[in-house]
Amino acid sequence: METVIELNQVSRSYGSRQVVDQITFSVDKGEICGFLGPNGAGKTTTLRMILGLVRPTSGKIAIRGTDVAQARAKALVGVGAIIEESKFYTYLTGLENLQQACRMRGMHASRDHLLQKIAAVGLDGSAALKRVGTYSLGMRQRLALALALVQTPEVLILDEPMNGMDPTAMRSFREHLKELAEQGVTILLSSHLLAEVEQMATRLVFIDQGRIKGIEKPQPIGNQWILIRTEDNSALRTHCAAWGYAAVAGPQDSVLVAIEREAVPEFLRQCILANLLLFEVRPYQTSLESRYLDIMGEVTVNG
Amino acid sequence: MDNRIPFGALFINEWIKIWNRKRRLAIWATLVIVLIMVALAWQSQRQNFNSQQQQVAGLTQEISSLRQAMSAAPKKVRPSMRMQIQQLEQQLNSLKQNGGAIPSDSAQISSLKSSLSQEPSFQRGSTLEQIAVIKYDQAHGILFNSGGDGGWRLVGQAFGSSAAIIYALLTVGLVGDSVAGEREQGTIAFLFLHTGSRPKAYLAKMAAAIAMVWSVVAAGATATLLLGGLALGWGNPLGGQAVAVKVGEAALSNTHEVFPAVQVFHIIPQWSYDVLAVVLTMASLALVTSVLVAISRLFKSPTVSVIIGIVVVLSGMLVRLAGAVGMVDPMAYYPLLADFNGQLAQQNNSIANSLINGALVFALWALVATVYGAETFGKIEP
Numbered sequence: 001m002e003t004v005i006e007l008n009q010v011s012r013s014y015g016s017r018q019v020v021d022q023i024t025f026s027v028d029k030g031e032i033c034g035f036l037g038p039n040g041a042g043k044t045t046t047l048r049m050i051l052g053l054v055r056p057t058s059g060k061i062a063i064r065g066t067d068v069a070q071a072r073a074k075a076l077v078g079v080g081a082i083i084e085e086s087k088f089y090t091y092l093t094g095l096e097n098l099q100q101a102c103r104m105r106g107m108h109a110s111r112d113h114l115l116q117k118i119a120a121v122g123l124d125g126s127a128a129l130k131r132v133g134t135y136s137l138g139m140r141q142r143l144a145l146a147l148a149l150v151q152t153p154e155v156l157i158l159d160e161p162m163n164g165m166d167p168t169a170m171r172s173f174r175e176h177l178k179e180l181a182e183q184g185v186t187i188l189l190s191s192h193l194l195a196e197v198e199q200m201a202t203r204l205v206f207i208d209q210g211r212i213k214g215i216e217k218p219q220p221i222g223n224q225w226i227l228i229r230t231e232d233n234s235a236l237r238t239h240c241a242a243w244g245y246a247a248v249a250g251p252q253d254s255v256l257v258a259i260e261r262e263a264v265p266e267f268l269r270q271c272i273l274a275n276l277l278l279f280e281v282r283p284y285q286t287s288l289e290s291r292y293l294d295i296m297g298e299v300t301v302n303g
Numbered sequence: 304m305d306n307r308i309p310f311g312a313l314f315i316n317e318w319i320k321i322w323n324r325k326r327r328l329a330i331w332a333t334l335v336i337v338l339i340m341v342a343l344a345w346q347s348q349r350q351n352f353n354s355q356q357q358q359v360a361g362l363t364q365e366i367s368s369l370r371q372a373m374s375a376a377p378k379k380v381r382p383s384m385r386m387q388i389q390q391l392e393q394q395l396n397s398l399k400q401n402g403g404a405i406p407s408d409s410a411q412i413s414s415l416k417s418s419l420s421q422e423p424s425f426q427r428g429s430t431l432e433q434i435a436v437i438k439y440d441q442a443h444g445i446l447f448n449s450g451g452d453g454g455w456r457l458v459g460q461a462f463g464s465s466a467a468i469i470y471a472l473l474t475v476g477l478v479g480d481s482v483a484g485e486r487e488q489g490t491i492a493f494l495f496l497h498t499g500s501r502p503k504a505y506l507a508k509m510a511a512a513i514a515m516v517w518s519v520v521a522a523g524a525t526a527t528l529l530l531g532g533l534a535l536g537w538g539n540p541l542g543g544q545a546v547a548v549k550v551g552e553a554a555l556s557n558t559h560e561v562f563p564a565v566q567v568f569h570i571i572p573q574w575s576y577d578v579l580a581v582v583l584t585m586a587s588l589a590l591v592t593s594v595l596v597a598i599s600r601l602f603k604s605p606t607v608s609v610i611i612g613i614v615v616v617l618s619g620m621l622v623r624l625a626g627a628v629g630m631v632d633p634m635a636y637y638p639l640l641a642d643f644n645g646q647l648a649q650q651n652n653s654i655a656n657s658l659i660n661g662a663l664v665f666a667l668w669a670l671v672a673t674v675y676g677a678e679t680f681g682k683i684e685p
Contacts, residue, residue: 048492048685051496052495053492053495053496053684053685054684054685055684073499073500081496083492083496085489087488087489087490087492087493088490088493089320089323089488089490089493090488091320091323091324092319092320092323096319097493100316100319100320100493100497101493101497103308103312103313103315103316104308104312104313104316104494104497104498104499104504105308105497105499106307106308106309106312106499
């Protein structure tokens with residue numbers, strides 16, 4: 001699988017405050033990667049670093065192999081984005097804002113093409129010709145989506161893109177992202193709306209206090225999560241890796257293993273043969289919200 | 304995203320932004336400035352007219368009194384009284400004919416030449432300048448000095464003197480928040496997200512700001528000419544004005560003063576003086592704009608940025624207090640035509656106020672400001 005977005009030991013501090021601390025993760029082509037964490041976890045700073053808006057203090061970020069810090073313009077070719085609190089020129093119309101972005105990107109998009117893009121995200125023609133200063137938050141988010149999609153992107157970086165959207169718009173937005181992912185568009189998405197993310201994401205990255213708390217890789221079709229509690233989690237993880245099973249941190253110092261139902265007895269037998277002391281083994285089914293709370297500990301989940 | 308995006312595309316973006324944000328300020332402020340200038344000139348003209356009327360009334364009264372006195376006076380003194388009456392009548396006729404303007408005839412030149420011998424040598428340059436202008440007017444068939452008020456004259460006054468500071472203050476209002484405003488509104492993230500080359504985006508912002516300021520100056524000059532012409536009369540576009548005036552220092556008892564130092568003056572017609580005033584004001588303001596945009600890069604708050612901009616623009620008025628050090632302040636040379644016609648040098652008592660010095664100081668500041676702005680613009684973190 002081709003890696004499109006890659007962060008390697010990336011940190012960012014403001015004075016003595018470490019906002020992002022040596023995070024490493026990657027997103028493959030065609031994935032929808034949910035980037036989850038509480039307020040102040042460092043999500044927005046990370047996304048802004050990926051977009052070259054904020055410089056990392058250390059570490060490297062690459063998009064399709066191009067270092068963002070060294071060749072920002074090249075790295076961001078074909079990258080669409082929605083950044084938090086979509087800021088537009090409020091004294092310009094929605095259409096004029098899109099035209100501004102197109103000119104800066106060297107795109108020759110006709111007025112009709114742009115109006116179609118705006119209409120495609122649910123903003124009608126009359127709204128497109130109104131000043132953005134008169135827009136509601138939901139309208140601004142739709143305009144932001146139109147802007148992100150205007151160039152048929154290969155990569156989408158979306159920071160809280162569903163803020164202010166009504167349920168119908170959210171559903172339409174979700175379906176749209178899924179379609180894009182099927183077409184090979186790589187999507188990195190931060191959101192507080194866990195239920196929405198759960199329905200789309202093929203990979204989840206959890207971040208808190210600037211550090212990666214867990215990464216859930218795509219679970220193969222037919223797999224289920226098994227919760228295993230053992231005295232040596234790292235040995236269990238090594239064992240899982242040797243057998244080709246995904247393992248992530250589970251609640252209360254446990255390990256969650258993605259495994260086919262039929263393979264469970266043999267896997268456990270091998271664990272015992274490998275001298276792993278197993279204290280608890282049970283099927284594990286939980287919502288993303290529960291997993292989120294388990295991984296993050298006692299945090300407030302918005303949305 | 305492409306680093307090779309044509310500069311013109313970025314310029315159009317910036318022009319659309321500044322036009323949408325500032326066009327009301329630009330239009331209304333220009334109109335108010337022009338109206339105030341025309342009103343002040345009209346008031347001055349009225350005062351001159353009233354003063355002239357009073358002079359006419361006074362002279363008429365004096366002539367009448369002299370006539371009465373002459374009829375009763377002894378024959379011996381009557382010739383001298385008649386001569387006095389004739390002189391007064393000449394003055395009266397002159398006032399009535401010229402509407403208060405000073406006639407630019409040989410008599411006036413003779414009068415100025417005769418006063419030359421009584422003047423200290425360092426003051427003669429000013430008188431020689433007046434003579435040169437009158438001779439120019441005579442040579443070009445202008446019966447009366449173009450010094451009278453009128454639309455043409457007003458343009459030269461509005462853009463060729465310290466009064467042009469008002470346009471520099473308007474420039475602060477138009478461009479003083481160009482970067483700080485985007486930072487405060489958060490739209491700089493939008494700009495950075497989509498633009499390939501940030502230095503190019505900065506230069507486009509500066510170019511659009513200059514284009515806006517130039518538009519205001521061009522509109523202001525046209526409106527001053529038209530409204531001035533309608534309210535005050537047009538004046539004479541061919542009347543002479545002195546430029547390229549070289550100045551020198553004259554040491555007096557306990558101080559020194561600056562006066563025109565040479566006896567050869569470059570005289571150009573009023574219309575080209577106006578054009579030169581407008582063009583040099585545009586040049587000055589382009590350079591002021593580059594400094595103001597760089598200042599707005601320094602601050603996050605548009606209010607702070609604008610206040611600092613106002614302080615910088617007004618700093619030229621305090622240049623006397625700063626002495627020689629003050630001459631590195633570009634606003635000490637604003638507007639450039641006032642350096643070229645010697646007005647600023649005489650105002651500031653500083654021979655450093657020359658067009659070349661002014662152009663050099665402006666150019667150096669503009670270069671430093673532009674390089675600083677373009678180099679550091681991309682380092683802003685939204």
